[in-house]
Amino acid sequence: MHIDKLGEFGLIKRIARHIRTDASVIKGSGDDCAVIKFDRSHYLLLTCDMIVAGVDFKPDDKPYLIGRKALAISISDIAACAGWPRYALVSIAMPKSTSVGLVDKICKGILDLAKEFRVNIVGGDISLAQKLTLNVSVVGIVEKKNLVLRDGARRGDIIFVSGCLGDSILGKHLRFSPRIKEARFLVKNFKINSMIDISDGLTQDLGHILEESKVGGIIYADLIPRSRPATSLENALYAGEDFELLFTLPIKEARRLMARKPKIFHPIGHITERKLGLRLVDKNCREKIIKPRGYKHF
Amino acid sequence: MHIDKLGEFGLIKRIARHIRTDASVIKGSGDDCAVIKFDRSHYLLLTCDMIVAGVDFKPDDKPYLIGRKALAISISDIAACAGWPRYALVSIAMPKSTSVGLVDKICKGILDLAKEFRVNIVGGDISLAQKLTLNVSVVGIVEKKNLVLRDGARRGDIIFVSGCLGDSILGKHLRFSPRIKEARFLVKNFKINSMIDISDGLTQDLGHILEESKVGGIIYADLIPRSRPATSLENALYAGEDFELLFTLPIKEARRLMARKPKIFHPIGHITERKLGLRLVDKNCREKIIKPRGYKHF
Numbered sequence: 058m059h060i061d062k063l064g065e066f067g068l069i070k071r072i073a074r075h076i077r078t079d080a081s082v083i084k085g086s087g088d089d090c091a092v093i094k095f096d097r098s099h100y101l102l103l104t105c106d107m108i109v110a111g112v113d114f115k116p117d118d119k120p121y122l123i124g125r126k127a128l129a130i131s132i133s134d135i136a137a138c139a140g141w142p143r144y145a146l147v148s149i150a151m152p153k154s155t156s157v158g159l160v161d162k163i164c165k166g167i168l169d170l171a172k173e174f175r176v177n178i179v180g181g182d183i184s185l186a187q188k189l190t191l192n193v194s195v196v197g198i199v200e201k202k203n204l205v206l207r208d209g210a211r212r213g214d215i216i217f218v219s220g221c222l223g224d225s226i227l228g229k230h231l232r233f234s235p236r237i238k239e240a241r242f243l244v245k246n247f248k249i250n251s252m253i254d255i256s257d258g259l260t261q262d263l264g265h266i267l268e269e270s271k272v273g274g275i276i277y278a279d280l281i282p283r284s285r286p287a288t289s290l291e292n293a294l295y296a297g298e299d300f301e302l303l304f305t306l307p308i309k310e311a312r313r314l315m316a317r318k319p320k321i322f323h324p325i326g327h328i329t330e331r332k333l334g335l336r337l338v339d340k341n342c343r344e345k346i347i348k349p350r351g352y353k354h355f
Numbered sequence: 356m357h358i359d360k361l362g363e364f365g366l367i368k369r370i371a372r373h374i375r376t377d378a379s380v381i382k383g384s385g386d387d388c389a390v391i392k393f394d395r396s397h398y399l400l401l402t403c404d405m406i407v408a409g410v411d412f413k414p415d416d417k418p419y420l421i422g423r424k425a426l427a428i429s430i431s432d433i434a435a436c437a438g439w440p441r442y443a444l445v446s447i448a449m450p451k452s453t454s455v456g457l458v459d460k461i462c463k464g465i466l467d468l469a470k471e472f473r474v475n476i477v478g479g480d481i482s483l484a485q486k487l488t489l490n491v492s493v494v495g496i497v498e499k500k501n502l503v504l505r506d507g508a509r510r511g512d513i514i515f516v517s518g519c520l521g522d523s524i525l526g527k528h529l530r531f532s533p534r535i536k537e538a539r540f541l542v543k544n545f546k547i548n549s550m551i552d553i554s555d556g557l558t559q560d561l562g563h564i565l566e567e568s569k570v571g572g573i574i575y576a577d578l579i580p581r582s583r584p585a586t587s588l589e590n591a592l593y594a595g596e597d598f599e600l601l602f603t604l605p606i607k608e609a610r611r612l613m614a615r616k617p618k619i620f621h622p623i624g625h626i627t628e629r630k631l632g633l634r635l636v637d638k639n640c641r642e643k644i645i646k647p648r649g650y651k652h653f
Contacts, residue, residue, distance in 0.1 A: 060458060061451040065481055068455070072462050078475040081441070091477030093442060093494075096394065105480050105492055107446035112483045143379070144391060148405035148490050153359040153653045157366070160358060164370050177376040179389030182403050183363055185410045185652045187485060192446050194403055194492035196391075354483045355451045 061355040087269070088206050089137035089254060090197065100204055102197035104134040110188040112354065114231065120159045122231040124166030127191040130256065132174055132235035133300045137254040138206065139244040140199030141237055142176045147193050150186035163191070174237060203244040205304070210251035210270035214305035214328040217314070220321050221284040222259055222301060223293035230298035239321065240302055247314055252304035258297045258351020264335060266305065267349075273333035276326035278340050294337070297352025359653040385567070386504050387435035387551060388495065398502055400495035402432040408486040410652065412529065418457045420529040422464030425489040428554065430472055430533035431598045435552040436504065437542040438497030439535055440474045445491050448484035461489070472535060501542040503602070508549035508568035512603035512626040515612070518619050519582040520557055520599060521591035528596035537619065538600055545612055550602035556595045556649020562633060564603065565647075571631035574624035576638050592635070595650025 060068050069086070078085045083100060084092040090102040106127070110116045114123050128145060135142045147167060151160070171178050176195065219239050236254070243249050251270055253262045259281070267274050281293050305328055306314065314322060329336075337347045358366050367384070376383045381398060382390040388400040404425070408414045412421050426443060433440045445465060449458070469476050474493065517537050534552070541547050549568055551560045557579070565572050579591050603626055604612065612620060627634075635645045 058455045059451065060449070060453050060455055063455055068458065069481065071455070072458070072479075075462065075466055076476050077470075078477060079473070082475050082477055085475065086478045091442070091444070093477065101494075103442060103444055103477055103492075103494065105444040105446050105478065105490070107448055107480045107482045107488070107490060109448050109482050109484045109488075112448075144389070144401060146389070146401055146403040146492050148403050150405055150407050150410075150488065151358070153357065155358050157356045157358055157361055157369070160366065160370070164373065168373055172375075175377070177380050177383065178374050179376060179380055179391065179401055180384040180403065181370075182405045182490075183367065183652060184405045184407050186407045186488060190405070190407075190448065190484060190488055192403070192405060192480075192490035192492075194401075194444050194490075196399075196401065196494070354481060 065353045065355055084206060089134040092138065092204060095198065098201055099198050100201055102135050102138050102140045102199055104131050105192060105194035106130045107190065107192040109190045118231060120162035121166040124163035125170050126231050127193045128167050128170050129233060129235050130300065131193045131195040132176065132237060133254045135195055135197035136236045136240040136302065137252050138199055139203050139240045139249070139252065140197040141241065142174055142195050142197045144177045144179050144196040145171065145193055147178060147181040148191065149181065150184040150190040152187060153185060174235065205244060205249045205252040207251055207253050207266050208269035210266050210272050210305040210328050211307065212272055212328055212330055213308055214250050215308055215311035215324050216274060216276060216305050216326040216328065217322050217324050218282065219302035221282045222255065222299045223288040223296055224284050225296050225298040226292060233300040235300065236302045243304065247306055247310045250305050250307065252302055255299045255301045255303050256297060258295045259303065260294050260335065260347060260349045261351030262303055264349025266303065267335060271331050273329040273331050273335065274326060275329055275336045275338060277338045280323065280325045282323045295351050363651045363653055382504060387432040390436065390502060393496065396499055397496050398499055400433050400436050400438045400497055402429050403490060403492040404428045405488065405490040407488045416529060418460035419464040422461035423468050424529050425491045426465050426468050427531060427533050428598065429491045429493040430474065430535060431552045433493055433495035434534045434538040434600065435550050436497055437501050437538045437547065437550060438495040439539065440472055440493050440495045442475045442477050442494040443469065443491055445476060445479040446489065447479065448482040448488040450485060451483060472533065503542060503547045503550040505549055505551050505564050506567035508564050508570050508603040508626045509605065510570055510626055510628055511606055512548050513606055513609035513622050514572060514574060514603050514624040514626065515620050515622050516580065517600035519580045520553065520597045521586040521594055522582050523594050523596040524590060531598040533598065534600045541602065545604055545608045548603050548605065550600060553597045553599045553601050554595060556593045557601065558592050558633065558645060558647045559649030560601055562647025564601065565633060569629050571627040571629050571633065572624060573627055573634045573636060575636045578621065578623045580621045593649050
């Protein structure tokens with residue numbers, strides 16, 4: 058059997074079955090970051106992402122933006138757990154014929170974003186490959202009391218997103234700003250029950266929250282923020298790499314959040330009981346069960 | 356200009372020039388691991404390695420051993436800094452047509468070694484690539500007092516290696532056991548001034564110690580341990596991926612170490628002043644200056 062028959066998430070589950078971790082691991086694979094005991098009041102967060110030319114970016118995308126993206130997606134994982142990034146390791150594999158100028162631009166993209174988010178680039182590795190391949194691992198920190206995972210959504214929670222969806226196809230996946238500041242604002246001021254970054258697509262990632270939290274959810278098509286009328290609902294629901302925060306909080310907390318008239322946080326639905334699954338209310342107020350889906354590598 | 360004109364180490368230096376780190380980073384890129392402040396008595400160690408099919412292993416090498424190697428080389432970096440490994444993140448990119456059985460074997464190779472060295476596999480990432488590509492990042496810990504870097508070699512130090520060299524070509528690079536136990540034994544019982552793991556080749560990696568420590572060194576061809584008479588001196592000096600420890604310690608400490616009649620630690624030379632460079636004494640007692648060289652990706 059080939060891996061594409063099992064699917065990306067099927068394969069991850071298959072691998073994860075065999076993994077055993079010790080008591081210092083609060084959360085292993087299966088969330089945006091691994092969560093590790095650190096000191097009395099903080100956890101370490103660990104995450105990594107690999108991007109490959111022709112798969113996760115186009116070979117002719119701007120090298121500066123490719124480098125930037127490689128780091129940004131891992132910072133976004135740290136944001137999803139409400140922490141802040143501290144250290145990064147960068148591995149690059151590329152053809153021998155790669156120009157030094159191109160490498161300079163990739164590195165500048167990484168270093169500029171690292172500076173903006175105060176990430177220390179502390180090491181890396183270089184190898185050869187036919188296609189440009191980048192792997193970034195990030196170590197972050199979060200206060201124990203502020204950690205948010207995928208598994209805390211409760212019935213009655215309101216579901217929010219942190220910005221417009223469906224723009225990845227317009228290049229947002231190369232230019233987005235990881236939502237560290239926004240996530241920190243949320244956990245410092247509100248009781249956030251669950252959070253994830255939208256990397257696979259709204260319904261896929263909401264599906265992760267529902268599955269881990271053992272709940273159901275209803276979202277309203279008319280409430281899903283889109284940057285332009287031309288952005289299709291299809292893209293907003295199913296296209297990956299918006300890298301916005303998707304989070305849930307109790308209705309009382311949601312009212313407090315809304316009272317601040319936040320520009321970027323949009324309520325899009327609420328959490329229901331598990332047996333109701335994931336439902337979409339369309340613009341004609343018709344409710345239907347939908348299947349979580351989104352971007353998968355295979 | 357293409358990167359192969361600049362060379363792997365030239366490229367790394369070029370990139371490293373632009374990196375700034377904050378006061379929590381004791382040592383950034385340029386050693387086997389990054390060293391980060393952790394608690395009153397420990398540092399965190401961070402390292403990553405990427406391996407690519409057709410470059411760092413043969414496509415028809417046993418998948419179990421490929422997975423094992425991906426983790427082993429990063430554990431070896433932790434050993435070189437005298438720490439112990441705790442957590443690992445694993446990224447895999449591979450063709451859609453990869454069989455699930457092959458992935459199972461790669462994972463078993465990783466997990467068996469992780470179990471042996473008590474490493475928690477806490478997360479990872481999956482992407483597509485034409486060639487199987489693995490990146491492993493490892494977080495380790497070391498007592499502040501036991502940290503050893505490349506830059507501490509002193510004139511008069513004796514240079515040791517932890518085992519036979521030149522066997523990488525026989526498959527050692529796929530089967531070696533990272534020298535964690537040996538490195539821990541050394542730092543707990545002796546004053547080790549500098550250490551590195553031999554990943555690029557003896558002279559290349561000794562060259563790193565000499566350069567970072569601003570010293571010179573003499574090694575004796577007859578003292579370089581080889582597993583079989585057939586193993587060429589050339590391979591022992593210049594071939595990469597033996598993953599043995601290369602370390603230096605003051606002569607008094609070296610005498611104490613030798614008094615224990617250690618089976619695996621072999622003295623191969625001593626540290627001299629910088630201006631003498633790196634020298635090899637051949638079997639006819641002729642001393643000549645040699646250039647550090649070894650495996651480079653380009």
